[in-house]
Amino acid sequence: MALQLFLNGVILGSIIALGAIGLSLIYGILKFGHFAHGDLMTLGAYFAFLFKVQLGLPFWLAFVLAAALTAGTAVLLNLILYRHLKKRDSVIVMISSVGAALIIRNFVLLFWGPQNKFYEKAIQMPIVLGDGLLRIKENQIIILVLALSLVIAVHLFLSRTKLGKAMRAMADNIDLAQITGINTERVIIWTWAMSGVLTAAAGILLAFDTHLTPVMGWNLLLPLFAAVILGGIGSPYGAMFGGLVIGISQEMSTLIISAAYKPAVAFTIMILMLIIRPSGLMGKKV
Amino acid sequence: MTFAGVFSYLVFFLIFVGIYAIMTLALNIQRGFAGLFNIGIAGFWAVGAYTSAIVTKGPTPDHLGGFGMPFIVGLLTAGLVASILALLVGIPTIRLREDYLGIATIGIAEIIRLVVKNEAWLTNGVRGVSAIPKPLAGIFGSNYNLFFLLIVITVIVIFYYLSEKGINSPWGRVLRAIREDEEVVKAAGKNVVRYRMEAFILGAFMMGVGGALYAHFTSFISPEAFRPMQATFLVWIMLIIGGSANNFGSIVGAFLTWGIWTGTEFLTGMLPAAYTTQAAAVRVILIGIFLEVILLSRPQGLFGEKKYSSKKTAVEN
Amino acid sequence: MLSIKEVYAGYGEIEIIHGISLEVNEGEIVSIVGPNGSGKSTLLKSIFSLVDIMGGEINYLNSNLSQVNTDQMIKKGLSFVPQTDNIFPTLTVEENLELGAYVSKKKLKDRFDLIYNLFPPLVEKRKKKAGTLSGGQRQMVAFGRALVIEPKLLLLDEPTAGLAPMYIDLILEKVAEINKTGVSILMVEQNAKKALAMSDRGYVLAAGEKKYEDSGRGLLENEEVAQLFLGG
Numbered sequence: 118m119a120l121q122l123f124l125n126g127v128i129l130g131s132i133i134a135l136g137a138i139g140l141s142l143i144y145g146i147l148k149f150g151h152f153a154h155g156d157l158m159t160l161g162a163y164f165a166f167l168f169k170v171q172l173g174l175p176f177w178l179a180f181v182l183a184a185a186l187t188a189g190t191a192v193l194l195n196l197i198l199y200r201h202l203k204k205r206d207s208v209i210v211m212i213s214s215v216g217a218a219l220i221i222r223n224f225v226l227l228f229w230g231p232q233n234k235f236y237e238k239a240i241q242m243p244i245v246l247g248d249g250l251l252r253i254k255e256n257q258i259i260i261l262v263l264a265l266s267l268v269i270a271v272h273l274f275l276s277r278t279k280l281g282k283a284m285r286a287m288a289d290n291i292d293l294a295q296i297t298g299i300n301t302e303r304v305i306i307w308t309w310a311m312s313g314v315l316t317a318a319a320g321i322l323l324a325f326d327t328h329l330t331p332v333m334g335w336n337l338l339l340p341l342f343a344a345v346i347l348g349g350i351g352s353p354y355g356a357m358f359g360g361l362v363i364g365i366s367q368e369m370s371t372l373i374i375s376a377a378y379k380p381a382v383a384f385t386i387m388i389l390m391l392i393i394r395p396s397g398l399m400g401k402k403v
Numbered sequence: 404m405t406f407a408g409v410f411s412y413l414v415f416f417l418i419f420v421g422i423y424a425i426m427t428l429a430l431n432i433q434r435g436f437a438g439l440f441n442i443g444i445a446g447f448w449a450v451g452a453y454t455s456a457i458v459t460k461g462p463t464p465d466h467l468g469g470f471g472m473p474f475i476v477g478l479l480t481a482g483l484v485a486s487i488l489a490l491l492v493g494i495p496t497i498r499l500r501e502d503y504l505g506i507a508t509i510g511i512a513e514i515i516r517l518v519v520k521n522e523a524w525l526t527n528g529v530r531g532v533s534a535i536p537k538p539l540a541g542i543f544g545s546n547y548n549l550f551f552l553l554i555v556i557t558v559i560v561i562f563y564y565l566s567e568k569g570i571n572s573p574w575g576r577v578l579r580a581i582r583e584d585e586e587v588v589k590a591a592g593k594n595v596v597r598y599r600m601e602a603f604i605l606g607a608f609m610m611g612v613g614g615a616l617y618a619h620f621t622s623f624i625s626p627e628a629f630r631p632m633q634a635t636f637l638v639w640i641m642l643i644i645g646g647s648a649n650n651f652g653s654i655v656g657a658f659l660t661w662g663i664w665t666g667t668e669f670l671t672g673m674l675p676a677a678y679t680t681q682a683a684a685v686r687v688i689l690i691g692i693f694l695e696v697i698l699l700s701r702p703q704g705l706f707g708e709k710k711y712s713s714k715k716t717a718v719e720n
Numbered sequence: 721m722l723s724i725k726e727v728y729a730g731y732g733e734i735e736i737i738h739g740i741s742l743e744v745n746e747g748e749i750v751s752i753v754g755p756n757g758s759g760k761s762t763l764l765k766s767i768f769s770l771v772d773i774m775g776g777e778i779n780y781l782n783s784n785l786s787q788v789n790t791d792q793m794i795k796k797g798l799s800f801v802p803q804t805d806n807i808f809p810t811l812t813v814e815e816n817l818e819l820g821a822y823v824s825k826k827k828l829k830d831r832f833d834l835i836y837n838l839f840p841p842l843v844e845k846r847k848k849k850a851g852t853l854s855g856g857q858r859q860m861v862a863f864g865r866a867l868v869i870e871p872k873l874l875l876l877d878e879p880t881a882g883l884a885p886m887y888i889d890l891i892l893e894k895v896a897e898i899n900k901t902g903v904s905i906l907m908v909e910q911n912a913k914k915a916l917a918m919s920d921r922g923y924v925l926a927a928g929e930k931k932y933e934d935s936g937r938g939l940l941e942n943e944e945v946a947q948l949f950l951g952g
Contacts, residue, residue, distance in 0.1 A: 150502040152442075152509075202698060208440045211505055212639055213698050215442055219636055220691040227684040279822070282811070286819055289808040296768060296800050297865070298791035298823035335632075339513060342506045352810065377521045384510035391503060392495045399810075 120251055122368045128257055128326060130364020131264035133337065135319035137344040137356035138271060139312025145288030145351020145400075146308055149207050153194065153218035154316060154341060156225075158334035161187040161317025162324040163225050166234055176236075180321060187320075188313030190221075195309045218335065226331040234329040260322045267318055268357055274311075275353060284308055288351035339380055340367065343387035349400020358398065362386070414548045416665065421555035422617050424657035427641040428562050428650060429609035435648035435708075436570055436578050437602035440501045443492075443508030444638050445631030446515040447607050450488055451481035451614025452624050453519060456532045459619075466527040474538035478558075478615045485611025489604045497603060498596045512631055520626040531625025535618050551620055558616065559654070562609055566650050569605070578602060633687060637664060640694050646704035655705065664690060721746050721904060722767070722873055727776030729766040735774060736762045738928045744873060749895070749905040751936065753912035754925035760908040761803060763925070764877050768793070768800050780873070791823045797872030803881055803908075806862035809851025813842055816850050816861050820868030828868055835864040838894060856887035863891075867898065874898065876907035880914075892918060916940045 140154045164186045168179035194217055202210040243252040275281035283304050287294045295301055320334055327333075344363045348355020363383050370382045390397065426444060433439045455477035462469030472480070488511065496507045519526045526532060543550045569575050578598050580588050589595055618624050637660060645656025667689060671682035697704070722744040730736040736759045744750045752760045765771045767778055767785065778785045781796055788796075808816050817835060821828040836843045839860040845853060850861050859879065866874060879895065880888040888911060896918055899905050909915035916922045919936035924945055932945050939945050 150506060152505070198695060198699070205702060206438070208434065208438065208501055208505075209698060209702060211440060211502060212442075212643075213695055215632075215636060215639075216691045216694045216698075219632060220688050220695075223684040223687040223691070227681050227688065231680055282815055282819060283822065285811060285815075286808045289810050290805055292770070293802065293805060293808065294819075295790060296770075296802065297819050298794040299819075300791065339506070339510050346503075346506075375521065378514075378517055380510075381514050381517065384514060387510070388495050388507065391499060391507075395499055395503075 119369065119372065122371060123365060124251060124253065124257075126365030126368035127361065128260055128364070129368060130361035131261060131268075132319045132323050132326070132360075133340050133344050133364050134357045134360025135264060135267060135322070136316045136334075136337065136341050137348070137360045138353045139308075139315045140341055141345045141348065141351060141353055141356035142284060142288055142308050143312055144345060146284070146291060146305060147199070147203065149199075149203070149210050149214070150342065152211060152214040152338065153221060154312070155334035155336070155338035156218045156221040157187055157191060157313060157316045158320035158323065158337065159225055159329075159331060160190060160221055160320070160334075161313075162320035162329050162333065163229055164317070165321045166229070166236065166324070166329055169236060170234075180318070183321060184314040184317040187317035188310040191309040191313030191316075192306055195306070218338075222331055222335060229329075229331070231331060234324075236325055236329075256325055260326055263318070264322060267315065271311075271315070271353065280304065280307060284311075285353070288353075336380070339387075340364075340383040343383040343390075346387050346395075346397055347390050349397025352397065352399040355397055355399035411548070414552050416661070418548065418552050418555055418620055419665075420658050420661045421552065421559055422613050422620070423638060423641060423661055424559055424654045425555075425562060425613035425616070426610055426638045427645065427653040427657045428559070428566055429606040429613065430638055430642050431606075431648065431650060431653045432566060432569075432602050432609070433606035434642060435653075436575070436582070437599050438501065438582050439497070439599060439603055439606075440505040441508045441603070441606070442505050442635055442639075443510070443512035444610060444635040446508065446512030447485045447488065447610035448614040448617065448634060449512075449515050449519060449624075449626075449631075450485050451611030452618035453526055453532065454484045454611065455481040455615030456535045456618045456624060457525075459536050460532070460534070465530070466523070466532060467525045474536070474619065477619070478612050481615035482608040482611040485614070486604045486608045489607030490600070493600045493603050497599050512635070516626060516631060526626075529626055531623055531628065532618075533623045535622045535624070537619055537622060555616060558612065562612075563650055563654070570650075574598070574601075636694075637661075637690070640690065640697075642704075643694065643697060643702065644704050646706035646708060648708040649704075649706045652704055652706035659705075663693070721781055722906065723779045724763070724767070725777045725779070727763070727766060727778060728774040729762055729771050729776075730774065731771055736771075736928050737766065739776065740925070740928075740930050742923055742930070744904055744906050746872075746904055747899075747902065748920040749899050749907070749918060749936075751912075751915040751919040751922040752906070752908045752925060753910075753915060753922060753939075754931075757927075758925040759928040760925055761877050762928075764800075764875055764906070764908050767798075767875060794823045794869055794871075797870070798875070799866040799869060799871035799873070800875040801862050801866045801877065801879065803877040807850045807858050807865070810849055812847050813850050813853070813861050813864075814846045816865050817868050820865040824869060828870075831868045831870060835867055838867075838897065839864060856883050856890070859883060859887070859891060860894075863894065863898075867903075871903055873904045873906065876905065876909075878908055878910055880909065880911055888914070913940065 136154065136158055140151060143151050161183050164183035165179045168174045168182050169176055198213050198217065199210055202213050241254045241256055243254045245252055275285055283294065283299045286299065287301060287304055291301065323333060340363050344359035345356050347362060348359030363386060366386060367379045367382045370379060430441065430444065433441050457466065457468050458470050458472045458480045459474060459477040460468045461471045492507050492511050496504045520528055537547065539550065540547060577588065577593055581595055581598060585595055641656040641660045642653060644660055645652030667686045671686060674682055724740065724742040726739045726741055728735055728737060728739055740763060752763065754760055762771055766773055768790065773786065780798055785793065808819065817832055841857055842860055842864065845857065850858060853861065879891050883891065892914055895905060907915065916936040916939050922934065922936050922939045923930055924932035924939060932939060932942065934942065
């Protein structure tokens, strides 16, 4: 039982991790909490639905197109809203992201309706391992493989490429980044684009694992923030780790408390972190 | 459309404006004066509503209750419980950055929603709490709403007065100084966190009372009754439109925003029933875009920040 | 190579520097000294447009810097080591150096060897996160990052600030060494005596204005300067 929950937790954790990487970088570089991040996840999932189910394109193409469109949306949000509002106080830019979240969520509600949607009609039979000890669906294996591949890709990008290092540098110290000649405006745009791609992927994988609903991303916003804070704001690797911890904790918590209170687990971990070590496990000092 | 009908609707409309005005005045203390970022308003609203309902109802098998307290006790208890909640949320977060409080308030609003939905012994779960007593219902009969409107207006006047007094007091001056330059106030030896916490709790108290008034007016509350993010967001729009740190602006902002919001409801109400969910979605999108436009073009709102007189600065105090 | 003419600068509405003129010639070490709050750091930051410039002109190699982007300035050989927060703490020492080469198309790996020769303690720490190093070692990383691009003029903002005594002399020795390789130095320093002793020329600032200007030795021997600013 516990092993099954652990596995479920790893799957959920991978999804949260993917969404949290972009959120953490934006937080680190632009110094504000992007409250529309969950709804970008939803948008990505629904774009993929549009391309795969409604337009009949192959899954990989739907994935790529959805990621691109979500990246574009993220860049657009920054261009129209956040870039201008950043200059005022941080509360203004955060409330505008709450507004953006509501707009995106209701946009999805408007065009696709409130009922649950699925990428595939057939129900998959789980593969049973170890005499009933563990059940895993084919989809879930694919999710784990995809999530791992993306995480490795992100790692390679951040550690081997010039742009990736510039992003990490900006999350560390934006003033110094400017002094070294980094084109901060451009790197910020690329950060939004990358966040859009990763969060779309997270949304698609989530929908793949369960189903689509207009509030799917919003419901994960608290776990996303918890993962970011746990790992340390501005640390993409911290976000990956934080995501896994939150996912596993949420799923395994059902051994002790009712499943209805799963979101409370993320919240509790986050509050504990804020009390004990606000800078997170891998972040800079707050 | 008789005159009586219009008048009756107007009273109904104004009661809602009033309740939202109380919420906005409360948020003004938290955000306008203390610079805090509370996006869990719906949580404090719900706590106030349920507390007052539970405290004032007679015994019932559906949920915790049977205290049968008078209306005023209900209101005050609601405010008190909301204040305690604010204290708990504020302790780990107010000493840190303002966005941490934002996330924490979203979290607490969500947890409250979960508790209300799942702890049926306390709240009757999704079936909601009904037959919440209306104070002095028997006496006023058909003119009851008008009487309730007077109650709401009284509460607004009290809160407005207290808020204005507060902001012009030495306490208020320190708060304003913190918004100007936190470091200077810290250097003067003032405990910045304590002042912010006090503002947060004060605002929460008011939100609890507002929630209680809502419960007693609608007489029935349930976890599905209102959309938490929408309500929270509407209050923020009201605050920003009126002008942050401006109590008069808060009230005007509530009036205007609620007017626009119900206005759009009228328009979409004329559509066929099949379009209800879509219509609701469009309304939210429009009000969302409305806020973004205001933030971009006139963030100071209609009235801007009110210049409060300061014969002595807080630091000189 | 660098000429600051009648510059007024500050933050927002607050003017900190009131019409200062200053020059650095090729190959020189020039020090800016003065009491706290005299505007030394602000003057240095104004070269990189990190503060608001309200008047005057700053020219480097005959280009007006207000017309030039930061990456252009760096490509032309202008490099800056800030006083605080001057490294990327979660990046490794090596990655910090790589960022020094950001504006260049080449990786400049050969420059790294030079820097490791200049600061040997960094060699064994190259894969460690810069934030885990001691104060003195972090300063070395900050220097290293600024030197990778082979600057012609190096701006240093209080390079010995907050360092243990043994590191102060070490860093100033390194500054002299770097200068011998042909890099001009403009530094703001709290340790006025030591700085002036090694400088070709110096400027003494007070309350945002230039009070004295002379050779390094000249300022050291100037009695008024000694009394007022160098602490006797």
